[in-house]
Amino acid sequence: MKIAEWKEKVENHGCYDAVAEMLDRIEKSKLNAYITVCRDQALRMAEKYDRGELNGRLAGVPVAVKDNISTKDVLTTCASKILSNYRPVFDAHVVERLKHEGAIIIGKANMDEFAMGTTTETSYYGVVRNPYDLERVAGGSSGGSGAVVAADEAVLSLGSDTGGSIRCPASFCGVYGLKPTYGLVSRYGLIPYANSLEQIGPMADCIEDLALLLEVIAGKDVRDSTNAGREFRFVPDEKRLKVGIVKEMGGNDEVMGRFNEVVEVIKQHHEVGEVSMPSFKYALAAYYIIAMSEASSNLARYDGVRYGFALEKLDSWRRYFSKVRAEGFGEEVKRRIMLGSYALSAGYYGKYYLKAQKVRTLVIRDFRRAFEQYDVLISPTMPALPFKIGELADPLTMYKADVNTVPINLAGLPALSVPVGFVKKLPVGLQVIGNYFSENTLLNFGKQVSELWSG
Numbered sequence: 001m002k003i004a005e006w007k008e009k010v011e012n013h014g015c016y017d018a019v020a021e022m023l024d025r026i027e028k029s030k031l032n033a034y035i036t037v038c039r040d041q042a043l044r045m046a047e048k049y050d051r052g053e054l055n056g057r058l059a060g061v062p063v064a065v066k067d068n069i070s071t072k073d074v075l076t077t078c079a080s081k082i083l084s085n086y087r088p089v090f091d092a093h094v095v096e097r098l099k100h101e102g103a104i105i106i107g108k109a110n111m112d113e114f115a116m117g118t119t120t121e122t123s124y125y126g127v128v129r130n131p132y133d134l135e136r137v138a139g140g141s142s143g144g145s146g147a148v149v150a151a152d153e154a155v156l157s158l159g160s161d162t163g164g165s166i167r168c169p170a171s172f173c174g175v176y177g178l179k180p181t182y183g184l185v186s187r188y189g190l191i192p193y194a195n196s197l198e199q200i201g202p203m204a205d206c207i208e209d210l211a212l213l214l215e216v217i218a219g220k221d222v223r224d225s226t227n228a229g230r231e232f233r234f235v236p237d238e239k240r241l242k243v244g245i246v247k248e249m250g251g252n253d254e255v256m257g258r259f260n261e262v263v264e265v266i267k268q269h270h271e272v273g274e275v276s277m278p279s280f281k282y283a284l285a286a287y288y289i290i291a292m293s294e295a296s297s298n299l300a301r302y303d304g305v306r307y308g309f310a311l312e313k314l315d316s317w318r319r320y321f322s323k324v325r326a327e328g329f330g331e332e333v334k335r336r337i338m339l340g341s342y343a344l345s346a347g348y349y350g351k352y353y354l355k356a357q358k359v360r361t362l363v364i365r366d367f368r369r370a371f372e373q374y375d376v377l378i379s380p381t382m383p384a385l386p387f388k389i390g391e392l393a394d395p396l397t398m399y400k401a402d403v404n405t406v407p408i409n410l411a412g413l414p415a416l417s418v419p420v421g422f423v424k425k426l427p428v429g430l431q432v433i434g435n436y437f438s439e440n441t442l443l444n445f446g447k448q449v450s451e452l453w454s455g
Ligand code: GLN
Pocket: 115, 116, 117, 118, 140, 141, 160, 161, 162, 163, 164, 165, 166, 193, 291, 402
């Protein structure tokens, strides 16, 4: 649902009834998109809106927040048993901004455990189902954030994207999702998985709403040392662009069929060429080495003492520590902690981690060269249609599904997923990649593509 449609509803029925109706829909939902629903809080805020006491650019608009983004006094689990009783004592920067603009936080969205996954199947709270086919996944790791926007269980949502986690569920759920330039949105209060790769970003049902949510969450924050200190303002334009198709990013026949149709439409208004990125051959491997290395270090803080899940009996420290972690973490998280520790270990550091960082530099160079020639680059967001639940049983096959999305995170660039209709009744997404801080170009191009496609 678009903000404009929500506002009409609120005008006709009042915010309280509109929110109550949404909460009922969530309660009856089969999607499993929320870990926590903030029922009482949301209704109180709606009453406040009806009394004219809630102001701001998102006043009275229900927003879902991914469950790895800290919300003061509200359960923030990262979809992990180890944080299953964790209530942060502070709000993330983005949550402060939402509250400042009068948004109603309606709930905490389900996700892969610690954002490690592509299908939300690693969640301790169970898989999120795809709104278009309940036997299929909604994507991941921000599966809940994608599904709620598609199914009117929120108007807007926040996700986080370390290697595709906003764009994948946007693509699989047929909504818009943006991974901002690294540093545009403060990560203060985002529970880290791989700090050098991730960004919080918006998901919405149209470009204007996506742009507005980005305007709200982007900006200066001294509490994140990587914050760029820049604001974002959406300025509509209709420039003719040079568009590069990335040869190394593809998909199966179903996805490519649609992608090629979209390219034909884009050609009517823009100059389209092809570009080759030789380093992408190694990007997926480099991404997983770096992401797992950072994860292994980040996740060392969960010891059953300082946060979350704890055991009754404290025997020796070592035994307690391993027991808490053995019980508290799921299989995929453990796999990554082990592989990451291995890649960082003294004997193998040069062979894996250092090499991955070198590949990262090559990826950045390839992008730099491409942007000397093109304004935006395009590819299918995901190489396949939404997977059946359980279809990606082995981890490597799952990792391979991220092939089109991870190079962007290695380089810290912004990328947008635009829904481009359905194939076999399942949504397909177009990925649009831009140069650093070119979110405005991406959003305007995304808007044009949507209009051309639907019209
Ligand atoms: N699927 C990727 C991973 O598991 C990306 C996850 C993400 O962006 N958080 O690392």
